[in-house]
Amino acid sequence: MPTSAFDQTIQELDALHAGDPRHIEQDGESIPRELWHAQQMSAWLGRLKDSPDELLRIAVRGQHLQRWQVSRDEYGEGRQGYLHWRRDQGKRAGETTAALMRDAGYSDEDAECVARMIRKEGLGRGEAAAQAVEDCACLVFLENYFADFSRKVDHDHMVRIVQKTWGKMSDQARELALGLPMAPEARSIVEEALAS
Structure with a gap:
């Protein structure tokens, strides 16, 4: 049975999440920390929204993508350093997720919509x-x-x-x-x- 664009994107995101070298123990099983985090994000979305659409589900799953690859220590100390690190992480996660979506068959418009969600554009403005x-x-x-x-x-x-x-x-x-x-x-x- 062919995989849907949504399923393919989630599988690809989770494969990238699974590359996190840091692990946590859950129920006696070692799980890559970022994969666990993505699963927690999806679980909370299920509690917040009755029927979230595919694009929001993808954005929530990709929001923390590959954060371990860019250390917070590479940015300056204090709030400004943190904000720059977080902004760059959001941009990178959005770009990577959008590319996976296009490869799976989503339109450029849908892919960019998810990238904006991951970057949290419109936050505080009713988005x-x-x-x-x-x-x-x-x-x-x-x-x-x-x-x-x-x-x-x-x-x-x-x-x-x-x-x-x-x-x-x-x-x-x-x-x-x-x-x-x-x-x-x-x-x-x-x-x-x-x-x-």
Whole structure:
């Protein structure tokens, strides 16, 4: 049975994700970290949207593509360095995902639409698809990385990070985030951030 353009694109994305040399243990199985992250993104999209279209599903799956290849350390320290690194990562992930889509048979228009979602163009200007990608990324961070991250970062800085993250999320994503199980220390940081 022939593979659809959507299935081919997802398979190709996951093959690239599987190249991540870093692994995590899940249910006794070693999984490439980026492949696991992409699966978490897709799972959150399923909770946020009843029937997300193919293009949004591809954008969410490709949002974190091959991030391990460009170290954050290659950019300057501080917020500006981080923002440049993140912008370049989004551009690269968008270009790679769009190329995979074209190879699978998608139109240039659809491929560029997904690349814009991955770059989160229109975020904060009512672009629903970019908001959905951002919501998934924020929820994956809060659910899976926040507790460890909060132990490594200065308390006041962590409060500001939560405030910035919260500000980028939709009301629906915020409601889902408040329902996440959190260690008391992490919950305390969130409560402080939201009270300020």
